[in-house]
Amino acid sequence: MSDQADVLRTKMSRSLYESQKPPSKIIAVASGKGGVGKSTFTLNFSLSLQKASKKSLIIDLDVGMGNIDILLGRTSRYSIADMVNNELSIWSVIEKGPEGLSYIAGGSGLEELFEMDFDKTEFFCRQIESLESEFDYIFFDMGAGINSNSRYFLLSAHELFLITTPEPTSVTDAYGMIKYVHLNAPALPVYMVVNRVQSKEDGEKTSRNLEEVTKRFLGKEIKMLGYVPEDKIVWKAVREQLPFVLSAPSSRTSYSVNQSAQAYLAQGTGTVSSEDDGTSVRSFLTKLKTFIKKQRG
Numbered sequence: 001m002s003d004q005a006d007v008l009r010t011k012m013s014r015s016l017y018e019s020q021k022p023p024s025k026i027i028a029v030a031s032g033k034g035g036v037g038k039s040t041f042t043l044n045f046s047l048s049l050q051k052a053s054k055k056s057l058i059i060d061l062d063v064g065m066g067n068i069d070i071l072l073g074r075t076s077r078y079s080i081a082d083m084v085n086n087e088l089s090i091w092s093v094i095e096k097g098p099e100g101l102s103y104i105a106g107g108s109g110l111e112e113l114f115e116m117d118f119d120k121t122e123f124f125c126r127q128i129e130s131l132e133s134e135f136d137y138i139f140f141d142m143g144a145g146i147n148s149n150s151r152y153f154l155l156s157a158h159e160l161f162l163i164t165t166p167e168p169t170s171v172t173d174a175y176g177m178i179k180y181v182h183l184n185a186p187a188l189p190v191y192m193v194v195n196r197v198q199s200k201e202d203g204e205k206t207s208r209n210l211e212e213v214t215k216r217f218l219g220k221e222i223k224m225l226g227y228v229p230e231d232k233i234v235w236k237a238v239r240e241q242l243p244f245v246l247s248a249p250s251s252r253t254s255y256s257v258n259q260s261a262q263a264y265l266a267q268g269t270g271t272v273s274s275e276d277d278g279t280s281v282r283s284f285l286t287k288l289k290t291f292i293k294k295q296r297g
Ligand SMILES: Nc1ncnc2c1ncn2[C@@H]1O[C@H](COP(=O)(O)OP(=O)(O)OP(=O)(O)O)[C@@H](O)[C@H]1O
Pocket: 031, 033, 034, 035, 036, 037, 038, 039, 040, 041, 062, 065, 142, 143, 144, 195, 196, 197, 228, 229, 230, 231, 232, 234, 235, 238
């Protein structure tokens, strides 16, 4: 009898704990130009968050070019494409990486989801809804640019991490992305990461230019999340399929990513704002469905 009472008490205290957990925050990681370091940054940044006891899930939403599992040197049984195309539960496609990081591989066949196939988007939404509160952060590792319908997933997120390098072409494309976001989702907070900087000054100059232009021409404030140096260690980590925050924890590159994660957590963006009414994943889904309805006309 006392066994049953114990089980009941444990269950009650767990559900009380779960109901108090803040809802998951959905962060889209995007860039104007391709190949600037979105996947590498997402992976290493989420590992830094895991080390800070924040639970993260990365969902690879890069159509046809997904590579999160490759960067981790793992093979996934299922991908997010398998989930939507074969109606699998999201829980069955989540894989466990190092430091307890959760991730879902990309895989080909995501196009139909982004073509707004009604049943597929509904199914995707139901699965994402079942994650409410389970993770502190859910990262969407997006493809580059804003050409496919995946842009609606980006516009519906709670925050956007925009990755650029100091190269003028990358910065111009990043500005194009900020402008697009400003016109279509003006309240979406944008965080900038300048990757592959030659020096701190190089990063600061790039971010200052972008901040100024964005303020002057769009009246929009963007926040700087951090700079990541150009470093052979990143290339080596990609080759060795081991994230650099784990293989080279004391490198300046790992230091900079850890700093960005610490700064991000310290500014209190760790939880979803109270006006979100504790139904954060649902607020993402409501926005996504509104965009999809508009798109269908
Ligand atoms: N800080 C860095 N220093 C040196 N090389 C880097 C750095 N960041 C990224 N790279 C290199 O750039 C390559 C592309 O990085 P990554 O795959 O993360 O870009 P991406 O933006 O996700 O690309 P895509 O647009 O194709 O999704 C990596 O394989 C790595 O070799």
